[in-house]
Amino acid sequence: MKLEQLLRGLLQSENIVVFLSDITPYEGDIPIPIHVPLDQKEKAQKIVDLF
Secondary structure (H helix, E strand, C coil), X not given: CCXXXXXXXXXXXXCCCCCCCCECCXXXXXXXCECCCXXXXXXXXXXXXXX
């Protein structure tokens, strides 16, 4: 399973709709775009940072 899929599942399990934003965690040197609604961006970023 790809990191993007894991992060998407993690965010969705926290009731964050994943589709539109600019949160970009990295897997090694490869950016992985995660898209969430802007009103959920801060919460999503905190979850991604903890991941």
